[in-house]
Amino acid sequence: MNYKTKLLRTLVLFCVLAFSKLMAQNYIPSKENLDARVSFQEAKFGMFVHWGVYSILGDGEWVMNNQNIAIDEYEKLPSFFNPIDFDPKEWVALVKEAGMNYITITSRHHDGFSMFDSKVTDYDIVDATPYGKDVLKALAEECRKQGVKLFFYYSLLDWNRDDYFPRGRTGKGIPGRGEGEWEEYITFMKAQLKELLTNYGEIGGIWFDGHWDQKEWDGKKFGELKVDWHYDEIYKMIHDLQPQALIGNNHHIGVIDGEDFQMFEKDLPGKNTTGWGTAADQIGLVPLEVCETINGTWGFNLQDRKHKSNKELIHYLIKAAGYGSNMLLNVGPMPNGKIQPEHQSSLRAMGKWLKENGNTIYGTQKGPIEPTDDFVSTQKGKTIYLHVLNPDLNLIHIDRVPVKIKSVRVLKTQKNIPFRNDKFGMVVDVSALSKDPIDTVIQIELK
Numbered sequence: 178m179n180y181k182t183k184l185l186r187t188l189v190l191f192c193v194l195a196f197s198k199l200m201a202q203n204y205i206p207s208k209e210n211l212d213a214r215v216s217f218q219e220a221k222f223g224m225f226v227h228w229g230v231y232s233i234l235g236d237g238e239w240v241m242n243n244q245n246i247a248i249d250e251y252e253k254l255p256s257f258f259n260p261i262d263f264d265p266k267e268w269v270a271l272v273k274e275a276g277m278n279y280i281t282i283t284s285r286h287h288d289g290f291s292m293f294d295s296k297v298t299d300y301d302i303v304d305a306t307p308y309g310k311d312v313l314k315a316l317a318e319e320c321r322k323q324g325v326k327l328f329f330y331y332s333l334l335d336w337n338r339d340d341y342f343p344r345g346r347t348g349k350g351i352p353g354r355g356e357g358e359w360e361e362y363i364t365f366m367k368a369q370l371k372e373l374l375t376n377y378g379e380i381g382g383i384w385f386d387g388h389w390d391q392k393e394w395d396g397k398k399f400g401e402l403k404v405d406w407h408y409d410e411i412y413k414m415i416h417d418l419q420p421q422a423l424i425g426n427n428h429h430i431g432v433i434d435g436e437d438f439q440m441f442e443k444d445l446p447g448k449n450t451t452g453w454g455t456a457a458d459q460i461g462l463v464p465l466e467v468c469e470t471i472n473g474t475w476g477f478n479l480q481d482r483k484h485k486s487n488k489e490l491i492h493y494l495i496k497a498a499g500y501g502s503n504m505l506l507n508v509g510p511m512p513n514g515k516i517q518p519e520h521q522s523s524l525r526a527m528g529k530w531l532k533e534n535g536n537t538i539y540g541t542q543k544g545p546i547e548p549t550d551d552f553v554s555t556q557k558g559k560t561i562y563l564h565v566l567n568p569d570l571n572l573i574h575i576d577r578v579p580v581k582i583k584s585v586r587v588l589k590t591q592k593n594i595p596f597r598n599d600k601f602g603m604v605v606d607v608s609a610l611s612k613d614p615i616d617t618v619i620q621i622e623l624k
């Protein structure tokens with residue numbers, strides 16, 4: 178371990194201990210876990226994969242809920258799910274070409290169908306489909322070969338099982354849902370999570386979703402939690418089986434005891450533009466991650482034409498880094514196992530940009546200059562990277578940066594730029610620059 182990694186791990190441990198004391202938490206992460214947090218923070222860019230039998234219908238991953246498809250009707254889908262064009266080597270090669278460092282894939286989504294070989298249910302890809310093979314096993318093996326971390330998304334809620342009872346606030350219109358025992362559902366989840374943690378080698382972590390289903394929503398805020406998710410037992414089991422595995426939970430609240438990173442769905446940290454996101458005062462002292470879609474939906478949607486431009490996607494990646502966060506960018510593979518050509522094109526464009534500018538993103542921390550829509554900053558050691566996102570800017574004026582500045586240059590040409598940093602604030606004159614339409618990076622060296 179080099180000096181930089183040791184320093185980062187020490188800082189992470191200090192923050193964790195401080196936060197644990199502040200929030201009266203009992204969880205003390207292991208050395209392996211702290212090292213994994215540092216690696217996770219430095220990775221900065223990952224691929225989110227929403228893929229399941231819902232892809233057959235081409236209407237997103239919530240299609241069962243949105244169309245109120247009866248359980249006996251929906252259970253016909255696995256019988257003709259046969260992704261013969263799934264090629265894990267091709268997927269992981271695309272991830273690397275895009276400049277991504279990890280993959281988070283849906284092992285089980287809200288429809289209750291498992292995309293792995295589970296021994297506690299036959300409602301899985303091996304037992305219920307003509308394909309009959311474990312796609313997560315193949316992907317895990319390929320990730321190890323190509324040096325890419327693999328995380329498993331796992332849905333806490335389930336529209337299929339009777340023992341997911343009491344029912345949550347979603348899926349209420351789905352015909353055929355029965356009643357069962359909540360504790361049996363918890364036992365089922367524990368067994369599946371144990372399978373994911375023991376049958377697929379070392380993994381990056383578990384990405385939970387669905388906590389919010391058991392909280393009432395009045396259109397403005399969530400109500401009280403109706404059930405006990407048994408997080409103390411589940412989180413302990415994960416850390417016991419794989420100490421380095423990171424736990425995150427998309428519950429839209431502050432960090433719960435035992436969690437190792439915090440995610441923000443379709444929002445930059447603290448922004449909460451969705452109305453159901455995480456407030457700024459609930460951001461924890463753990464690694465951060467924002468997740469976003471390339472188009473408008475997570476799962477494959479045949480008629481989704483809301484594809485974001487390459488510029489929008491690159492800006493989102495830069496802004497995420499400027500907030501000290503990773504970006505987890507989603508693809509929704511087609512039912513044949515292929516990633517949509519439009520998504521592949523977007524990912525390759527981002528990879529091309531990162532080949533030239535990755536040093537200003539990977540391994541960086543949030544810079545001392547507060548992010549805006551016009552510019553954000555990242556920092557690595559004594560170097561600050563100021564990303565100018567608005568090419569129409571001629572003068573950058575910000576509150577005084579409380580550091581001593583040695584030089585300000587254009588990163589690409591190393592040409593000096595006039596600047597001032599005094600009690601009236603910091604001013605950088607960029608009027609004479611020929612700006613890049615996507616991002617002009619200014620390198621600020623500190624004394």
